[in-house]
Amino acid sequence: MQDMKNFVELSAVLTGFNRSVLAPGLDPVDIKATYIETWQKNVDSGKNSGLSAEILSSFAGLQDQSPALTDQQIGERLLADENGLDFTMACRKLIYLWYMGAWPEVMASPGTESGGSTSFETLSSKSYTAGLVWQVMQSHPMGDSNYRYGYWAEKPVALADYTGNASDGSAG
């Protein structure tokens, strides 16, 4: 229970979406349950046993600091190089998971222009449609729309409505 609460808080900080969007009080979709399981399983695999717990614990520590840190400051500290590549990569992969509904594999290719490449596996049709990327686009997944006939003739609602951050201020 505490893990899930921390996980949602951590996800909100890393994705920039409001907690109420990622984990509504009434949550019939409940994609967070799939994501925490996927994240913990993959992050803790191999030599990194316990890494997900370490990240959640570090995050909780940052949240409890006094004076309080902003979400931006907490995010920057989590993604700082000094935490080590495995730690920061696990955080970055969590962002990818929420936005794409997919788990990424990053393959380093030293010496190439990009330095590596990323492949991914979409978890399910549910995670595909739940991807935050569609919300940021103020749009809908291909082949899946809850908008009503003729919606394309109207301006999308503000981005802040999608992210749940009323103070976002960005308009559609």
Place this chain on the structure above:
Amino acid sequence: MGFHIGTKVKGNPQWIWSTFEQVDNVPTQNQPAEKKHYSFYKPNCSHCTAVNLPPPRPWNPATPHTYPSQIERVIPISPATKALNARYQAALRKIAVTSVWANYQLISTQWPTDANSSTDPTGIPAPTYLANTTLESYIQGDTRQTSSSCIQCHNNATMTNGRFSDFTYLLQRAQ
């Protein structure tokens, strides 16, 4: 055999949708049978359609018989709904021993969890999917835009001019 009750409620523009079935309709998939006989399912039936599949097409009008349906419930009725059914069936039998309504059960009620969502006109329904095995026999399940969902389906209802018709299909052909 089965019916829906759609209720237009102030504050819930997506309506609230309940569906009911006769208790002997079908068994639940992957669960032990609770009844000896079902109206739309027969164990080891050799001449029935495959489970939850419609009869082969095209229909041949010269065929002397129709294929018996072979239907199972895909999404089980929740324990809370089962308890609710038992309570109301008992109450009905108390006031009218022979009441046929005591032989019906609620399957579930779909309602919007965020009725005023500005980003999702369906209001994020709960449960996400809801099917009556006699009315949506072949579209049960949990595949988005395919499996039965009262609110998601009726969210597409329009009038003859293509404008949204407030969740009713009755105006689709109105002149």
